[in-house]
Amino acid sequence: MNPDICRERENATFNTETLTNMLDGSAEKTRRRREIESLVINDPDFQHDDPNFMSRSERYDAAVKKSSQMIMKLRDYGISDPEEIYFYKRTARRTFHEAFGLHYTMFLPTLYSQCTPEQQKKWLPLAENFKALGTYAQTELGHGTHIRKLETTATYDPSTQEFVLNCPTVSSIKWWPGGLGKTSNHAIVLAQLYTLGKCHGLHAFIVPIRCMKTHQPLPGVTVGDIGPKFGFEEVDNGYLKLENVRIPRENMLMKYAQVEPDGSYLKPPSDKLTYGTMVFIRAMIVGESARALSKSCTIAIRYSAVRHQSELRPGEPEPQILDYQAQQYKLFPLLAAAYAFTFVGQYMSDTYHRITGHINQGDFSQLPELHALAAGLKAFTTWTANAGIEVCRMACGGHGYLCCSGLPDIYVTFTPTCTYEGENTVMMLQTARFLVKCYRQAREGQQLSGTVSYLNEQQRLQPQPVSSRPTVVNINDLASLVEAYKLRAAKLVEVAAKSLQGELQRSISQEDAWNNSSIELVRASDAHCHYVVVELFAAKLSEISDTAVHSVLNTLALLYALHGITLNSGDFLQLSQITQRIKALLVEIRPNAVALVDSFDYNDEMLNSVLGRYDGNVYESMFEWAKRSPLNRTEVRSFIIFNIIQKK
């Protein structure tokens, strides 16, 4: 064990196991999680070579093989709890996505949430036994965001009681769905529904695309892989062109809207229920932001504890780079954000399941807030985590640029979360739409609830415009900082609403007023989400009984809130002493940095990083890893080429 990293662990002021148990929910949950992870770690079937040493085709084949092995092994172990399955898979796939990813994350959830009981009876056994292997085909070459303009059509033919599916233009070709290129034999296809000559908008259909016996594309189906991407190399994101493909009427997902045999259309209680799967994934992505950022912090902070470089005081040995204030200022606010997002991810998942429970009982009243919260927090946390992973990579110097550090793979796998499942800017604008509506309701005296209730508070406290109120902050008191973030959010929501109002008073259209206020609208959503994150971090602290853990997390929460103020100082009164306070907090966190990342409890296999190894033996591992590179399998390759050039 590297002596530096040993000393770091001896210096900690709290018990990492206590914090790990808190993050898992209990000591028993930690034990069970580790037990499941060890099933993968000790399984020779999963001891394979690094995907970075493979071609794209080899990576895809390995991913399919691993997906298949996981299915069989989970069955053999009798593991069926979704969270336990997640622990097993997360360990097996390490940083990468799995070939059947979309089947699990979107195809199955859509069947669960949008099929009638009769349809579930037919499709769930097929899908749960992987006979029907599916993807979620919504995006087209010409449209990803503006789904009301998707062009694929599903036209009902009452004479045969079938839908005829068509991609009428090149821009209507389905493009991007994961697992579509080679893996799936079915797709949930989002298409404009036409019946009795009328268009009823976007609806979901189960479309067979490959023969379940031969896996050959079915008649009228053109399907394939869209080619190499920035990352996700083991995933066959694909294209799908449908030409007069006929499916039975029963293949339209009819839990909410129906088409009768004669073609008459029965409308849903809300036309946004078709969008439900997207809200689910957005909510789950918040937790992914926490995991990607916490893994990156684990790697960068452990490496910074064993890396010695430069000279702090003349004549003294090279210090650990973690002792540089600049390095701490890079990494510790991200470590604080990783903890903050862990708690927000738990909150988002709980809120999603609570509100969808009400929706399943027919109460749709909280759907708008759920949509706004999931959209905003997905954008807020992925933007922060995305940038943070790059900071962690660069904080590791040249070795951070090596694939064996794990950081490039974390980055290229995580970064599309800022785009898929709702491009972040568009998502922030969706949240802004909800905030402006709530602001107007508060001005009219309506009582708001949930995460926007502060808009009432600000109205009651002082009727004069929020924007004229000074932000006075007690920089040592988290409650005071929460208030500052709340006031900032109220202020920026008011600025956005007033910008819209001003535009409208110039008698331009609502749409142009909206577009001309987009900057203020996005900033208002960002401020709202930032307040929600700080508020939830503070609320979590009140649940912690262990004083040592409470103290170290309180320090992190203060750092997160104060650092956020310096990043947005224009919105707060720039308090000069904040920088001094931040420096003092960095010093306070320093002895606990490694213990704090140890508490995330990522085993080396899942971390997949020679820089972030638990034992800190970085250089030996880097050398061993490099020697395994395929280019090192032959000594003379370059020499042959060199000779050819020489002879010319």
Ligand SMILES: CCCCCCCCCCCC(=O)SCCNC(=O)CCNC(=O)[C@H](O)C(C)(C)COP(=O)(O)OP(=O)(O)OC[C@H]1O[C@@H](n2cnc3c(N)ncnc32)[C@H](O)[C@@H]1OP(=O)(O)O
């Ligand atoms: C662990 C994971 C790893 C998982 C790993 C997974 C691997 C990768 C998976 C990626 C999969 C994908 O990308 S699947 C494809 C994802 N695609 C998207 O997300 C498309 C993004 N675009 C959209 O969602 C939509 O076009 C909007 C929301 C931007 C606009 O929709 P619209 O219908 O035009 O709505 P708009 O006029 O703006 O607003 C009309 C009203 O509808 C409401 N509304 C809009 N959307 C919704 C909604 N979803 N739910 C409820 N309500 C909604 C608005 O609040 C508004 O209410 P009111 O104000 O009128 O009351």
Ligand SMILES: Cc1cc2nc3c(=O)[nH]c(=O)nc-3n(C[C@H](O)[C@H](O)[C@H](O)COP(=O)(O)OP(=O)(O)OC[C@H]3O[C@@H](n4cnc5c(N)ncnc54)[C@H](O)[C@@H]3O)c2cc1C
């Ligand atoms: C790795 C990956 C996996 C994916 N998997 C799937 C999948 O399985 N199934 C599926 O259906 N799709 C999938 N997608 C597609 C993804 O959902 C879309 O790329 C995403 O919805 C964004 O749409 P777009 O690509 O058309 O970008 P666009 O919407 O064209 O965005 C381009 C730019 O235009 C801006 N813009 C667009 N509209 C507005 C507006 N109203 N106001 C302000 N700015 C705006 C955006 O902010 C952005 O800057 C995947 C994408 C990726 C990268």
